[in-house]
Amino acid sequence: EIAGEVGLSESTVRKRVIKLQDDKVIEKFTIRICREDERCIIAFLTVIPNNESEIKELIRETQIIPQCEEVYFLAGQCGVLIKVNVPEISELDALVENFRGRNDVKTVERICVVLKPIKTTNRDEWLPI
Missing domain, CATH: 3.30.70.920 (Lrp/AsnC effector binding domain/regulation of amino acid metabolism (RAM) domain)
Structure with a gap:
């Protein structure tokens, strides 16, 4: 989903996420998104x-x-x-x-x-x- 949203390949997004984990930028994977079709x-x-x-x-x-x-x-x-x-x-x-x-x-x-x-x-x- 992220790859499609940002216009990159899935492997590129996966590599960047792994790098962010290694750099301790990403510590957890809880994402809360309130989309336009949802009420938050x-x-x-x-x-x-x-x-x-x-x-x-x-x-x-x-x-x-x-x-x-x-x-x-x-x-x-x-x-x-x-x-x-x-x-x-x-x-x-x-x-x-x-x-x-x-x-x-x-x-x-x-x-x-x-x-x-x-x-x-x-x-x-x-x-x-």
């Missing part, structure tokens, strides 16, 4: 644990949930900020309910759904406001 819902959740001693377990659990793309420990009594990517709003709802039902979670304080990305880590993808 990106949201940020602020999850507040019951107490500070339960934060480590909560963070450990979020690292194995595939929908949780990024997880941040927040300063103060803010808890954990989680960036999630789901195909359907029903899956977002199920994920939120999963967090709310956990014994180590006091509350899911905030849920923010991304309407339109303005700036991403790739500067070529910046959009005008």
Whole structure:
């Protein structure tokens, strides 16, 4: 697929990927693409644990949930900020309910759904406001 997209032969793409692996540029092969024909819902959740001693377990659990793309420990009594990517709003709802039902979670304080990305880590993808 990549070869067809970039207009190169499959063997050329394969060699370049192997070189990027050898150079430690590529470490993992998880690729998430939201194509135009797919719906991708990106949201940020602020999850507040019951107490500070339960934060480590909560963070450990979020690292194995595939929908949780990024997880941040927040300063103060803010808890954990989680960036999630789901195909359907029903899956977002199920994920939120999963967090709310956990014994180590006091509350899911905030849920923010991304309407339109303005700036991403790739500067070529910046959009005008």
